């Protein structure tokens with residue numbers, strides 16, 4: 329098999345976004361555009377993937393990490409100049425190079441594979457991925473000769489009126505014979521309206537050398553959407569959302585209102601899960617069968633077990649077991665772990681805490697930096713006092729303990745197995761197993777006090 333390489337163009341600033349965030353880092357369904365592109369490319373069998381970075385180089389590298397190699401384009405002199413920055417790494421290699429823009433987030437690995445297959449089948453030296461656009465404004469247009477063969481690509485700003493009427497556009501995605509690409513790039517000039525070195529000019533140069541040039545027209549225009557401004561960004565978001573949501577519905581997930589349901593590209597969801605509107609599932613979240621999510625719940629990088637319900641709540645970076653009930657209005661903060669059959673009810677905040685199976689904090693509590701055993705009942709208004717102003721401390725509540733309402737557990741502290749803490753206690757010493765701890769002032773009743781008060785007022 330021929331060797332395959334890929335170059336991702338991601339050095340531009342994205343002036344038209346009018347943003348301090350570099351264009352290719354703008355998220356679509358929660359994932360930066362350039363990450364979408366690289367993830368799709370990585371479904372192909374590639375020897376090398378190189379991203380050309382410039383504006384925001386560090387941030388782009390931080391995002392992609394080891395998914396890519398990098399070359400720097402110091403000055404943004406055009407897409408042709410950008411590819412040329414990979415010359416040192418690629419120029420002497422035999423094989424096929426795919427070039428993709430970092431601002432086409434909807435492009436799929438399947439379409440890239442079809443493009444490569446077409447390129448190979450045609451024995452072409454360059455193949456352009458094209459699409460038919462209802463409104464081609466802003467894209468490069470594909471100029472075909474009398475015999476239907478691709479001759480060249482003309483940019484919007486350089487196109488004559490006649491050329492502007494052409495609806496077949498350059499998606500900015502190509503396959504090239506690698507050696508020929510880098511030879512031809514050296515002959516690209518910047519003699520055009522924008523004064524830039526255009527990558528698409530390679531097509532005309534190779535054509536002039538008598539090489540076979542081909543085009544593969546994808547039927548899915550939406551895949552080729554190039555995001556140059558925030559209007560296009562919102563279109564990309566909508567299309568991506570629709571693609572993701574339809575796939576989940578086909579796989580057996582009920583989305584009560586798909587228009588109002590936001591699921592990231594790396595989320596996995598089991599069968600017969602029901603998701604109510606206003607829910608946002610982000611990052612590497614997994615939801616197991618028969619769970620019920622929403623309305624209005626946000627779950628980020630978390631695992632949710634089967635038959636669990638999460639209503640009007642937020643959970644991040646946590647592991648939640650099966651048959652757990654969360655909410656309404658609960659907050660599960662990072663590094664929490666809830667066992668099976670746990671209940672975290674309204675206005676309960678859990679942070680960096682573990683709950684064993686069957687434990688409950690049903691109302692109005694803060695449980696942070698805590699290890700809670702199984703079968704524990706945490707009464708309404710319980711607070712783990714975890715912070716002394718400098719350090720955080722651990723509260724341990726062992727199996728089957730019962731914490732009465734409105735208790736403060738001043739950490740570090742342990743409530744032993746099966747122990748009781750009386751309501752209203754402020755606990756700052758360990759409670760032994762099976763003990764009852766009462767830590768509040770005694771009640772005194774002053775008999776007849778009310779009438780005494782009233783008679784004083786009269787005088």
Ligand code: UD1
Nearest residue numbers: 337338339340404405406407410430467468498499500554
């Ligand atoms: C480009 C194509 C156009 C095509 C469209 C598809 C050129 C000259 N034009 O136009 O034919 O229809 O994409 O979306 O290629 N970049 C660099 N360095 C540079 C310039 C750009 O890395 O010096 C990167 C940008 O970050 C971006 C990508 O290349 O990710 C495309 O650049 P952009 O300016 O968006 O090109 P378009 O005008 O959209």
Ligand code: CA
Nearest residue numbers: 431554555556
């Ligand atoms: Ca673009």
